[in-house]
Each structure stands twice: as C-alpha cells, then as structure tokens.
Amino acid sequence: MLLPRQATALTGTVHADWFAAPGYWLAREVLQRGVAAVCLIAFLGAGRQFRALLGCDGMLPIPRFVARVPFRIAPSIFHLHYSDRFFAAVCWAGAALAGAIVAGADDAVPLWVATLAWLTLWVGYLSIVNVGQRWYGFGWESLLLEAGVLMMLLGNDETAPPLLTLWLLRWLLFRVEFGAGLIKLRGDPCWRDLSCLDYHHETQPMPGPLSWFFHHLPRPLHRVEVAGNHVAQLVVPFGLFFPQPVASIAAAVVIVTQLWLVASGNFAWLNWLTILLAFSAIDRAAFATVLPAPAAPSPTATPGWFAALVIAGAASTVVLSYWPVANMIGRTQKMNASFNALRLVNTYGAFGTVGRVRHEVVIEGTDAARPTPDAVWREYGFRGKPGDPHRMPRQWAPYHLRLDWLMWFAALSPAYAREWFGPLMERLLRGDPATLRLFGHNPFPDAPPRYVRARLYEYRFTSWRELREDRRWWNRELVGEYLPPRTMSGRERA
Template identity: 70%
Template sequence: MEWFTVSGYWLSRLVVQRALGAVYLVAFLTAALQFRALIGERGMLPVPRHVRGLPFLRAPGVFVLHYSDRFFAAWAWAGAALSAAVVAGAADAVPLWTSMLMWAALWVMYLSIVNVGQTWYAFGWESLLLEAGFLAVFLGNARTGPPVLVLWLMRWLLFRVEFGAGLIKMRGDRCWRELTCLYYHHETQPMPGPLSWFFHRLPRPLHRVEVAANHVAQLVVPLGLFTPQPVASVAAGVIICTQLWLVASGNFSWLNWVTIVLAFSAVDGDAMAEALGLPAHGPTAAAPVWFEVLVLAATALVVVLSRWPVRNMLSRNQRMNMSFNAFHLVNTYGAFGSVNRRRHEVVVEGTDAAEVGPGTVWREYGFKGKPGDPRRLPRQFAPYHLRLDWMMWFAGISPAYAQSWFGPFVERLLEGDRDTLRLLRHNPFPDAPPTYVRARVYLYRFTTWRERRATGAWWHRTLEREFLPPVALRR
C-alpha cells in the first residue's frame, strides 16, 4: 500500500522514539529507586497485600502472578536498561519484528508496575506514557517508513491531552473563565520549581495573558494538528512552546515531556531536517504485509476504544485522567480543573525526648521537593517523579488523601526505616529513630519582593492546626 508509509516524517519518528525511550528510562529509574518504601514487601502499601485475591484481568501484569522485592528490582532495572538501549538506537539496528518486541516489552513491563502501584501511581502521566508507549510499538524503525496511521493516532492522543485539559478548565473553576487562576496556581501547584516564585510575582495583567494564551493553546491550536503542512507543524510548535513554559514554571513529572514528544509526530520531518542542516534521508524498504496488518488492527482498536474518551469530553460531567480499561489504552486526560487559593503543607517533626511536654524540642524532617524550610529555594526534579512529595501535597488539601499511607509512613519514621528515609532530603535523627513523631499543617505563601530582600526566605509560613498528634511505637 503506497499510502501506508510517509518517508518525510523519518526525523519526526526518530525524535519521538528516542525521546519516548528517555521518558521510559526516567520512569523505570523512578520505580527502581523508590519502590521498596512505597510498595515493597515492607512498604507503606505492600504489593503482596494489594494483589491478594485480585483477578489478573483487573490488573494485568507479572506482579499479580508473583512478587518479591528482588524480582521487582530486577524488573525495574531491566526496564531501565532496555530503555537506555532504545535511546542509544538499538531498536533501529535490529530487524523490524525485533524492534517491535523491544517496544512491546517496555509497555508490558511498565504496565505491570503501574497496575500494582496503587495510590503512588494514580496519575494521568502514567496512563499517558503507557498509551504513547503502546502506539510506539507500531511506529516501525529505520528499516521502513513511518506508518501514516500511527502518526495520526499520536496526533489524536495529543489532541485528547490538550483539548481535554482545556475543556476541564472551562467547565471547572470559574477562575479559568475569569482569567484569574494564575493569580494563585504558581504558588499553590503541587511542587513548585526554582522559577515558580518569579512566575508568581509577575504582574497580574501578565497572569491574565497567561491564562488566555493557555485557552488558545489547548482549545484552538490542537485543531491545527489535523490540517495539512505547514499548519500542523506550526500547531505542534505552539504546543511545544507552551509545554516548555510549563516545564519552566513547575514540576509535573513527565507529563509535559510526553506531550512534547507527541507533538513531534505532527512536525514535518523533512522541513525539520532542512532547518537543522541534516542530509536528506534515502528511500526506505516497503513495509512487510504482516506489519501493515498489525498497524491496521491497532488502528481499529484505538478507533473502537475512542468512543469512551469522546463521550467523556462531550459530557457535562467530564472526568479527567481516567482509564477505561486495565491496559490504560485510549484514556481521557485533563489537569487542574480547580485551583487552590491557599497552600497548606503538612510538616512532619520528631523528637527523641522520653516524654512530650510544652518544652519538648521538635526537629523537622526535610523533603526533597515539597516546600519545607522557608529559606530553601524550590528545586527542579521533573521529569523525575518524587511520589511521596506529591502525595504530601494532597495530604495538605485533605487528610482523606493520606488515610491509606500516612500512618505507615509515620510508623517507618519511628522505626528508622532506611528505605523510607532515602525518600527524604534530611533526617534529623541520624543516630537513632525518634521516640515521637507528629505532623502539623502550615499555611505557606511566597514571600513578597520586600520580604525576600529582608529575610532571604522564599516562603512565609503560619501554623494553622494539628494534622497528627504526637505518636510513638507501641512497646
């Protein structure tokens, strides 16, 4: 079928595949370095307890069949190694069928992790990576031209990410319609970055421009993805620029980066190569019939499953970041349908005193990403995902979000659990665990320019209430 492949998108496919492999690498590293404390055998939400009696089709993956910490570690590190091989070009140096198996292995391996990750993996970017990774299985490699249908499916995924996010905003918090949400968002977002203080301190008229530009980028520009070139490339370029703006303003794991990767599926590869001064790409071999059949089958599957996200987007009760099947295929997306006006942070403290009283000295635990010490500049971590820090942000919104894991977290602090302490930036009890741990809620806000010059602090915080009274291990 002459129409099946389009050689002009060879560089676009190369960028998509290598960059997606890099995101997979970050995802597997995140899993390998954090799983023991979060979902390990002695973790806060252990996988063995979660999968006990769980039907395989409810959470398809290898860990429903067998789990041990050693097995999970080997699985995650193997996924990281395979991802690194893809980034290095291994998938282009092997036969087409081998390349497809490599991409399919990455998808299956990460699906297995997500489906037992519970609360720690309940984010839209997990499904987004899996859906993009599934489509990458059918993109082919350097031995054949990029399949037209798969490039269109990637644009369809990108459209759902952007348009779904735009709709949820217009239907949600009225501050989006009033163009005032960014009066608050840079300050109250889950994990601010090193530039977030400066974004927040922009003049309010510029914040209104930011919101208006966001509406255009999410509700108008995505329509251009389905138009002929060069309009589609321009639309993709606008999306890439707006996503880079979001990268600069906060930490959103790999959400922005996968969105950027998908945008390259709409960029004219020949034009991009010419702009970069790269030599013209030679002709590729015709796609084998078996590959064409698999691509057509995958396309048909996506078309059939698309009825669910389309119905969701058309619904007045639109939901965001939802998977309609256990394989995380053809999902619905969206972000920040509502925006917090105030930032509440849960501060965790411990003491080594034998008894707790008015004069007890409490020492604060430091987290890597979430705000703590008011004088500490927020750090950049994305695309690496600090899962505990993100859930601490939710705990500050409501204790209900922390009901399943906060108690086990405190218990492990009282035990001095090494795996849990590795998730933290600072352990104030390096020699022996504390005798008591407590948690209190503070109201945080960014300092003003004057306060910043006078105190050197990035945050101002005020104690509001108790989150957890002092607790000790049962003797």
C-alpha cells in the first residue's frame, strides 16, 4: 500500500503526491530561464554603471556607506572588502553565472549545485542592492531578489517542481498586482474617476517610443484602460489561487496587461518579472492550447533535504507575510517597502500619485570665461530621459538607466537629488570619463566646460500636426533655474 508520503531512510528521498507538480515542468523552465535573463541584465547594468555612481570616486561611494551603515542593517559582502575591481568581478561573475542558467546549465548539474548557483546569484545581487543607496531604491530590486530565492526552491530536472514553491510564486505575484491596485485606488483621485491616463503616458518617468501614441489615444479609451487596470490588479489576482483552468486564465490576463505596459513605457524589468511570475499559474494543458508542449523529463523522487528546504521556505514566507498583509490592509499603505534586511516577502505598488505636468532638469555647460548673458551654453544629452525635443523616446527596458531615472525624481523635487546632484556637476566639470559614459551626448568631447548649470523645463508631447510637420516629439518651456552656474577653483582644475 502506498502512503501519500513515504520517506526512505536509505536514500533520503520523499514520495509525496501533494508535494510535486509535474504538470508545471514547462512553467518552471520559463520561470528559471526568464528570471536568470533578468539577473543577467541586472548584473550587466551594475557592472557598466557603478564606477560613476557607487565606485571609490563615485557620487555616492560604497566605502563611505559601509563605514557608517553596519552589516546587520545592510548585509553585503562589500562590508568584508570593497574595491572597484572587486565590485566589477562580482558583477561579471554574476552575469556569467546567470547566462549559464539561461543556457540551461542548472539542469545539467546535480540538484544541490543548481540550488547553490541560485543562492550565489541572490547573495551577489543582494550585496549590490544593499549598498546601492539611492541608485537602487526601486521596488523591482526587491522583486528580483525575492523571485531569485524562489527560483532556488523550484529545483531542476532531477525533481518535479514543488507545488509549495508554485504557490509562493503566485503569492508574490498577488502582492505585486493587488498592492499596486490598492495604492492606486487609495491614492490619486484620478484613478477613481478614471482620468489618470490622460496624463500618465506623458508624465511617466521614462516614456518609450510608443508613449506619444498612447497619450494621443481617445480619452474614452483611456477610461477603458484605467477600468481594465483596476480589474486586472484588484480582481484577477484572486483567480491565481483557483483550480485550473481559472488560474491559467487569470495568469493570461496578467500577461496581456503587463505587455500593454511594456509597450507604453520603460519600467526596467518590473513588467517582465511580473509576466514571468504569471507562468507559475500556467500548467501544461494551458500551454498545449497555444503551443506544442514538449514532453517533461522523468524526475526522480524529491531528495529529503530539498523537500525540507522548500517547506522551511514556505513556513518562513507565512510568518514574514504578516508585515506586507498588514501594510496592504492598513490605512497608510506604503508603496514599495522591505521589512527585513534580506529583502524577503516585501510589499509592492506603483503610481499611487500621477503627475499632471512633466518637468525635466536640463544640464548645460559653457567654455566661456564668464557665464554672462552672451555665453553659449550647450546641452548634455541623456540616453533615455527626454532632452532634445526632436529626439524620439527610446526603448530601454528591461535595462535600467539609473541616472536617467533619478533625474526624473530630481525634477519632482531637489530633495531627491540633494546627495548626488552636486557631485554629478563636479564630475562634469572634471570631464570624468566614467560619468560621461552615463550620458548619450557629451557636448564637450575635447575638454570639459568651464561652467555648468541646470535649468528646469516643462515638457509636453506635441500634437499630431507638430510631429508630422516639425518632426518634434516634445514642446518645452523654461520654468526657471534649477542650479546656478558653477565652476571649479583653479586648484581643483589642476
């Protein structure tokens, strides 16, 4: 007689009908390859941008941060040792390991090695995020870390996907979607009167190449978009916990709505991770209705140590879920927050408030001897954020342009830029190569400027006629001075 769960002391394996979910083998493949691809992009972005942002000579240097913030507050291997070379090694090693997993290396090694590989990725990226300060203060950093831990609990081809882990992934997706829906409903009145998308496509942090066209959709369609968003985020997530095929249908709705967001803007890897998490609710039968589903490998029984790890992870999640649940049902919901230093079981949300007017900080320099009214000022161009009104918005997501994103916050209030904006301007005056690599256009390729300044502009999308006749995507109007002209002393220049 076979028991629902049978442990064999000799082999240390577990046979349990309730534990394994072989019908989700293909979902696991999509999840692990996809999350590894996002990790690859995250490590590559960190490696390419850190020197100017966080390096020893960066705007917010890591050595200064770890000197004042203890390990227990921000656990990171960089508390043990930091150098720019070591940070770069962590980034490129993380990218290489993530790339190997994308290629399927985790299915070619023993289960314990695959588990250790995911743990290594998580430790590496947690170490970066926890010393990343303002540059890494985004909800999708915690989302990637939380998803990475759950990938470690999904196993590999040696064992069927654990059902508990799939439920944990759905619970994570629920918090992402439902938290975002709640913060909107409780926040800006325009979400309740369905008018937020009259402004959002124009004022979002980094518009994409299609954002201009989304903005010019008819207003009744904007109302339908907002209403559909409320349904997708406040109603549909409950369907993830229903039996099939309801769970797969709910997941498909999440995927479609997230693809709509991918097309309409640049939100780093937030939307792509959300899409990947939705596959935790899609079984083989649902896959087979759309595409031919390959046969699953023949897994062995789950090792006892791995089953214990999954059960411990599930139990820990239940305990840690108290804080995000209390946050969601509380009167003062936080939009994105972690409740522990390991950034596990977080709360999520986005755009509780939508701006009605877009402001942009434009940085300029001049090589004139004095910043007189006759001085010729030339504008620095950013890679992603709006600048030249004739420049079409670019698609960058899922790659994260950290300086460009922080410039959007700087335009909302100088308080967001107090720590790093002055150091940024100083590095432009020095012609710092690492800083200049963050920009799309350097108007002073031969020598740095004598003076730099920053001005605040109001940006608005052009009309159909203006785009057609002038090939201009934006109209902009000067609001005022953001930072007056500054220069360096003779000693600093030398």
